[in-house]
Amino acid sequence: MTIQPRAELEKLSDYVPGKSIEEICERYGLSHAVKLASNENPWGTSPKAKAAFLQIANTLHLYPRGDAPLLLNALASKYNVSKDCLILGNGSDEIIDLIGKAFIAPGDICVSATPTFSVYEFTTIEAGGIFKPFPVGVEKANIAELAEFSKEARVLFLCNPNNPTGVYYSESEILELLRLLPKNVLLFLDEAYAEFAVATDYPNLISRVQEFPNLFINRTFSKIYGLAGLRLGYGVSSPGVIRNLWKVKPPFDINLAAQAAGIAALEDLDFVQMTREKNSEGMLTLKKAFEECKLEVIESQGNFLCIKIGKQAKELVAFLESRGMIVRGLSNFGLPEWIRVTIGKPEENEFFIKLLKEWLNGK
Numbered sequence: 001m002t003i004q005p006r007a008e009l010e011k012l013s014d015y016v017p018g019k020s021i022e023e024i025c026e027r028y029g030l031s032h033a034v035k036l037a038s039n040e041n042p043w044g045t046s047p048k049a050k051a052a053f054l055q056i057a058n059t060l061h062l063y064p065r066g067d068a069p070l071l072l073n074a075l076a077s078k079y080n081v082s083k084d085c086l087i088l089g090n091g092s093d094e095i096i097d098l099i100g101k102a103f104i105a106p107g108d109i110c111v112s113a114t115p116t117f118s119v120y121e122f123t124t125i126e127a128g129g130i131f132k133p134f135p136v137g138v139e140k141a142n143i144a145e146l147a148e149f150s151k152e153a154r155v156l157f158l159c160n161p162n163n164p165t166g167v168y169y170s171e172s173e174i175l176e177l178l179r180l181l182p183k184n185v186l187l188f189l190d191e192a193y194a195e196f197a198v199a200t201d202y203p204n205l206i207s208r209v210q211e212f213p214n215l216f217i218n219r220t221f222s223k224i225y226g227l228a229g230l231r232l233g234y235g236v237s238s239p240g241v242i243r244n245l246w247k248v249k250p251p252f253d254i255n256l257a258a259q260a261a262g263i264a265a266l267e268d269l270d271f272v273q274m275t276r277e278k279n280s281e282g283m284l285t286l287k288k289a290f291e292e293c294k295l296e297v298i299e300s301q302g303n304f305l306c307i308k309i310g311k312q313a314k315e316l317v318a319f320l321e322s323r324g325m326i327v328r329g330l331s332n333f334g335l336p337e338w339i340r341v342t343i344g345k346p347e348e349n350e351f352f353i354k355l356l357k358e359w360l361n362g363k
């Protein structure tokens, strides 16, 4: 007899990450490849964070402080919130996982406007909950309809701007959603890409979390701060919600290096500003090229663009990979005719455009 896992695991498929550079180089015998498939920061890591990380090498024999007081202080003062309103995660993925452990019981319904980041569904299923998609394609959800659809839910996961489409909800839309949602539905607002948003009405609600006891805001150091490899994210909510997340969190999983680098990254305003500016410039270049190629592209507030290729999207992804360019086909997200491209450095964007045009011309 084999050892049987929990029944919920039967319903889970593996998370599909962007393909790695090593994998593609090995498959096609290439010496190098460019990855624009996982929305990483093409400009690397905040230099201040990198220096802090290197310093930590001298104290690696020590356990980290599980409650990461210095990092919590830095976040509390950045957002003018009490430390009781903050939780840290080993990546913001862990924060989603903690929500599952603390708030989703077997049979609970969780909702997301889909297509979206797959971890919300995985977490729901893993906890024994029932995931109910609210399909919106490449549009955004109508707030009143989404609130109505979610009124029996335990958690409404809303990605803003949405991965993979890049569409966003304004502050007034989120406030309207909070007004319409029953107070026992947790609104988990995933703002992993918030720092890239340039829309002036993009929500700015972190310092107001105490006004909304059922609002949770999720952020990460993986994107704008360029720390994806270190695994650090944070969540902001009312103390009642946060306390329960600390209860289910493994004690030492925010490592010493992540704590030190996180504090330094928050101080590195120049790096954040530079990344934002370069992202906007790169986005313009790519959008112009898609326009020239007569391809439909969605307005994005993130560091990526979602482009309609048509039935041959999969073929394009394979062609690009064979030439050392990794982008994301969106079949797994339920958008088989679309691809998602992370905004890269100018030369990476140009390389992508050149290959795209070559493929379009050869069709």
Ligand SMILES: Cc1ncc(COP(=O)(O)O)c(C=O)c1O
Binding pocket: 038, 039, 090, 091, 092, 093, 094, 117, 159, 163, 190, 192, 193, 219, 220, 221, 222, 228, 231, 232, 233
């Ligand atoms: C919307 C969204 N949320 C959360 C994450 C997880 O980020 P991390 O665990 O690196 O903080 C990602 C990663 O791509 C994402 O796209």
